[in-house]
Amino acid sequence: MKFFKTLGTKPWLHDGDVGAVAVDYSGPHIDAASRIALRFILVVVSVIFFLFIITFLARSQYPDFEALSGAPWQPFTDPSRLWINTALLALASAAMQLGVSGARQGKLNMTVTGISSAVCFTVLFIVAQLDLWMHLQSMGFYINSNPANSYFYMLTAIHGLHIMGGLIVLTNVVFRVWYDNSPESLGAPLQLCTTYWHFLLGVWLVLFALLTSRPETINALAAMCGF
């Protein structure tokens, strides 16, 4: 473990490591710094969703909690609408990957196609999520009528906000890097955005699985956490 090795060094000794280089200076440093920052962002966002999920499992053990799946009248017993939304987000993720490949190979057309279709699919995902909200409302599943509903609206909203944050950063990357410099320099920052997109797809899959779980599954998960 490098970390423990680092903590074990004796800095007061002068054993020939004079002027030892702390940082690898061989590459463009901003990319490395941005990669580290992105990792921390992903950790912070993971902690946020982890805590939401833990509270979900704790709250699910109170008698008034009715899971959104299981009984025939519950909206996600048939989750086909959610699969459509998931497909949109997955397509967005794939399109981002295409954009990155294009930027790496210096293929302008491929990059433009990738990024623009990614933005398109992402916006469509958000619209589809909003439409799902309306659908649930029309069926009488209001935000305050049951804690499971509350969690559904809240978690999808928080996830959607993270996606919108991603869109803002992506716009910033495209405009600043592309128009200030050249398409080639788009590769590294676009890779970071793509990682973020994949990550949010992963978060969505977890939320999807959780929100459409039957009561038995939720109870089992809660029991595993000690609730």
Place this chain on the structure above:
Amino acid sequence: MQNVAIADQTVELHDPQTFITKYVWSQDHKVIAIQYSLTAIFVGLVALVLSGLMRLQLGFPDTFDFITPSSYLQFVTMHGMIMVVYLLTALLLGGFGNYMIPLMIGARDMVFPFMNMLSFWVYLLSVIVLMASFFVTGGPTGAGWTLYPPQAILEGTPGSDWGIILMLVSLAIFIVAFTMGGLNYVTTVIQARTHGMTMMRMPLTIWGIFTATILGLLAFPALLVSAIMMLFDKILGTSFFMPALVSLGENLDYSGGSPVLFQHLFWFFGHPEVYIVALPAFGMVSDVLATHARKNIFGYRMMVWAIVGIGGLSFVVWAHHMYVSGMHPAFGFFFATTTLIIAVPTAIKVYNWVLTLYRGNIQLTVPMLFAIGFIFTFTHGGLTGLFLGNVTIDLPLSDTYFVVAHFHMVMGVSPVMVLFAAVYHWYPLFTGRMFNEKLGKAHFWLTFLGAYAVYLPMHYIGLLGVPRRYFAMGTTDFIPESAFTLNASITVSALIVGLSQLIFLYNLFWSLRYGKPAGHNPWGATSLEWQTPDVPPHHGNWGKELPVVYRWAYDYGVPGVEQDFIPQNHPVTDAEHTAGEPEGSKA
């Protein structure tokens, strides 16, 4: 992201030319640090005035008509939240973190200067939103700084209309600001250290700030999550935390929520928050002690391990704040055990500070006085923590002034002592001038003795059973008359301590203009921030060439050298190579 000021960047730095870019929309870490600090000190003064008002009520009940039971609770709440989050966190990390990190690790600036600037402005927005709650209908929230539901959002609690909403929104904004700043701090420490600055050559100040920032990045999400869920409960009528209840004779629409769930989330943030404040303070005090005792810090490696260990342990002790909420005895046992275990690395740090002083060439300068004062106040606060960490002792004491005295000693007075030590220590670097020593010493003695005059009797009245959070005692049989006299004495002391801070403010501004020029490195310190070509450092910090680091930050009292210290950027001589390991520096 092109305007990156990383350690060895090849892009030329463009100095800001206009007043606006230099002092307002500045991306220079030093200017941002000062912006953060001034804002934090301003809200801190507001919170100080609020504590004075609380003390007036407690010391002299039935005297001041303008302090009502509601406004008293609002003062308590705002005082607590402002001091913990908006003053201490912002000043230690946003202020000192920003100023010190690039200078101490030999970087030109933070890795993402634009995001750093944004962090300050978002923080300022959070402060404005918080301050706005003083001016809305119903005033600020009076729910107590822990904002426990259900009472925090129910009618009957002061500020339940807008105060609580503004508080939660402001906290959410603050967390966004902190995250932007925090990402910068950790990335800069990991990525932008200059040549030779290995992790284990970093001064302990940086280790403290670095670890505290990681704690913040992992702990603040818990506060964000609880703030969002409570906002949903308040505004949209969900029942995450709200149980079924009858309020003012009416059945409310809430049902089935769990108030204890909020407490878990809150304290999962709240306990690491103690260390988010304490760890930077631990780091800074270590550097002040070593510099002014002219001796290497005792057990550097152990100090680093203790910081990292405390950081890790701080995530598994949170429920010791909730013994009175009721929990399974096994959990109580678990959390009491982890709480007592955390005393081990903390005690190691205290012993190491004392052993650093042992046979050192102690200079009783103003920063050193505050640093030694910290060792006293922190030890006292820590010892009462050992009492309260035990379930059976905590239960009767939890709702008394004993707890108030404990946490003020450990995370109020102690970090503030370090902050004063740090401000006096680095003032010559910030401004290029020395502060007035006589005023500084007067400030120290008034603050140090005054803090004891306030908090020692407070432990006693806590042991008598005087409950905290009460507007007035009324007539009670079990509280003797002496408790009331002591309360009056505490109030008088508190007001004197509060007013004595004016000496500090006066000294800051007076010395800015009339202080003696400090010159380079007036304390004879080894760390990099004192080795800049200009004092105070200019934009870009290092002139044309970045410094190269050859040694750790604690080469004080090295035998056989001309001065009694060797700065980090001085090459190792052949004589040192042959001399081997300096005596007394083993971890």
